[in-house]
Amino acid sequence: MSEHHLIDSIAGSMADPAAFRKLGHESIDLVADYLANIRSTPVFRPMTPAERDRLREQRLPVEGTDGDIIIDEFARDILPFAMGNGHPRFFGWVNSPPAPIGILAEMLAAAQDPSCDVGDIASLYLEQAVVGWLADIVGYDPQAAMGLLVSGGSVATLTGLAVARQHCAETDGWDVRVDGLAGAGGKRLLTYLTDQTHSSARKAIELLGLGSASVRVVSTDEMFRMDPDALARMVEQDRADGHRPFCVIGSAGTTNTGAVDEFDRLADIATEHDLWLHVDGAYGAVGALHPQLTSAYAGLSRADSLALDPHKWLSVPVECGCVIVRDRELMRRTFSLVPPYLRTEEGKGVGGPPSYAEYGIQQTRGFRALKVWMTLRHAGRRGLTDQVVRHVALARHLAAMVEATPALELVVRPQLSVVCFRYLPGDGDRDPVRVDAINELVEQRVQTEGTVFLTSTLLRDRFVLRASVLHYASTEDDLRALLDAVCAAGAAAERQL
Numbered sequence: 001m002s003e004h005h006l007i008d009s010i011a012g013s014m015a016d017p018a019a020f021r022k023l024g025h026e027s028i029d030l031v032a033d034y035l036a037n038i039r040s041t042p043v044f045r046p047m048t049p050a051e052r053d054r055l056r057e058q059r060l061p062v063e064g065t066d067g068d069i070i071i072d073e074f075a076r077d078i079l080p081f082a083m084g085n086g087h088p089r090f091f092g093w094v095n096s097p098p099a100p101i102g103i104l105a106e107m108l109a110a111a112q113d114p115s116c117d118v119g120d121i122a123s124l125y126l127e128q129a130v131v132g133w134l135a136d137i138v139g140y141d142p143q144a145a146m147g148l149l150v151s152g153g154s155v156a157t158l159t160g161l162a163v164a165r166q167h168c169a170e171t172d173g174w175d176v177r178v179d180g181l182a183g184a185g186g187k188r189l190l191t192y193l194t195d196q197t198h199s200s201a202r203k204a205i206e207l208l209g210l211g212s213a214s215v216r217v218v219s220t221d222e223m224f225r226m227d228p229d230a231l232a233r234m235v236e237q238d239r240a241d242g243h244r245p246f247c248v249i250g251s252a253g254t255t256n257t258g259a260v261d262e263f264d265r266l267a268d269i270a271t272e273h274d275l276w277l278h279v280d281g282a283y284g285a286v287g288a289l290h291p292q293l294t295s296a297y298a299g300l301s302r303a304d305s306l307a308l309d310p311h312k313w314l315s316v317p318v319e320c321g322c323v324i325v326r327d328r329e330l331m332r333r334t335f336s337l338v339p340p341y342l343r344t345e346e347g348k349g350v351g352g353p354p355s356y357a358e359y360g361i362q363q364t365r366g367f368r369a370l371k372v373w374m375t376l377r378h379a380g381r382r383g384l385t386d387q388v389v390r391h392v393a394l395a396r397h398l399a400a401m402v403e404a405t406p407a408l409e410l411v412v413r414p415q416l417s418v419v420c421f422r423y424l425p426g427d428g429d430r431d432p433v434r435v436d437a438i439n440e441l442v443e444q445r446v447q448t449e450g451t452v453f454l455t456s457t458l459l460r461d462r463f464v465l466r467a468s469v470l471h472y473a474s475t476e477d478d479l480r481a482l483l484d485a486v487c488a489a490g491a492a493a494e495r496q497l
């Protein structure tokens with residue numbers, strides 16, 4: 001195929017710079033209008049069967065389509081059916097809106113489109129810088145620790161636990177990379193977590209071949225934090241029984257309630273018993289920025305590995321997670337498949353920094369650093385801190401409003417920006433099965449009405465409504481609207497059940 005033909009088939013009409021510019025401007029106008037008008041659109045709009053089919057039953061057209069037409073179709077068939085996280089009245093799961101400058105960063109990164117594994121290229125130095133910023137936020141020494149940007153918390157935790165497994169094998173004198181878990185000589189490598197730990201930790205344990213039977217569930221206190229005394233007792237017992245306790249997973253902000261574990265206590269126990277301490281801070285690690293929460297986060301930087309998602313509380317557009325490991329060389333020994341004669345070192349020859357492929361799973365890696373750099377640089381440390389402080393204050397305000405509303409019950413006092421509560425029927429009937437069923441109906445009704453959005457979870461086997469405040473534009477009025485919608489839906493559900 002001639003070069004000319006290639007340009008024609010891939011770039012199409014966009015090979016013309018003027019056409020590219022025009023389409024680019026149209027796209028930006030579309031995004032700018034979308035952001036400006038988002039409050040006047042439903043938070044969430046369920047799709048009709050026809051709208052779904054229009055998307056999924058398309059065939060790849062034989063001939064190419066003009067960019068204008070494609071953008072129009074995007075505006076009509078795709079853009080209105082969002083998850084809702086861009087809307088200031090969205091309080092579901094742990095999904096923040098994209099920072100507006102992060103939206104632009106996605107386009108700029110694609111313009112350069114490097115593979116961020118190896119080379120003397122700007123994107124790698126930028127990644128070193130932003131990972132250093134994140135490490136610094138959570139108290140690590142950015143010079144000593146090693147970190148990389150990954151798809152999200154799940155891969156960050158998988159990466160951290162792989163290093164933990166490597167460490168365990170090295171300590172015990174076997175080679176997991178050569179022998180797999182057979183090298184452990186039949187001993188189970190036990191991991192300690194709680195029933196509040198995110199499911200991605202279990203998934204990582206299964207994928208690493210450790211098996212879900214090696215998971216020990218430690219009890220939690222009234223704030224849903226891991227009970228360190230219970231942890232210590234379990235580890236001692238397991239050791240006495242001939243097992244190999246190897247890792248404890250703490251949480252810096254659980255998904256359910258935003259619980260922050262007591263890291264200093266966990267780190268003390270980990271040190272005493274030679275356990276790896278991994279902290280899942282996918283959502284809440286950046287809560288460490290809050291000046292009044294310093295003591296709650298004490299000891300966080302003693303974690304051997306940490307997961308932190310810039311695409312959660314920092315509003316970097318998905319996907320963007322980060323894993324930080326305190327022992328840089330151990331991380332390299334876990335993943336590096338580069339023979340020594342091909343290794344590159346910063347400042348030696350023309351090599352550029354060591355390949356990121358030596359420290360993680362991926363080889364070809366996207367330019368995630370640009371959206372982190374642009375978003376964090378735009379906000380500054382002060383802007384990031386203000387946002388965390390504001391969200392925590394809004395969550396406390398919501399909790400206070402819940403407590404002041406007779407039809408509502410606060411389930412647990414929020415530590416971060418997540419509030420769990422439930423609707424209580426006005427007739428005084430507290431039958432748990434009925435109250436749970438009413439609250440399930442409340443969730444469904446609120447979600448499909450489209451004026452606000454929240455989700456739910458189970459706490460101590462009871463169904464609870466769950467609101468997380470993560471939008472830069474959410475206000476107290478939006479929280480009032482949320483509770484009004486919940487109370488109205490509750491009254492309707494109560495009549496129905």
Ligand SMILES: *Cc1c(COP(=O)(O)O)cnc(C)c1O
Nearest residue numbers: 094152153154198200255282283
């Ligand atoms: C979202 C989340 C995860 C999973 O991270 P992904 O980015 O979805 O892979 C893990 N832990 C916590 C606490 C989370 O909030």
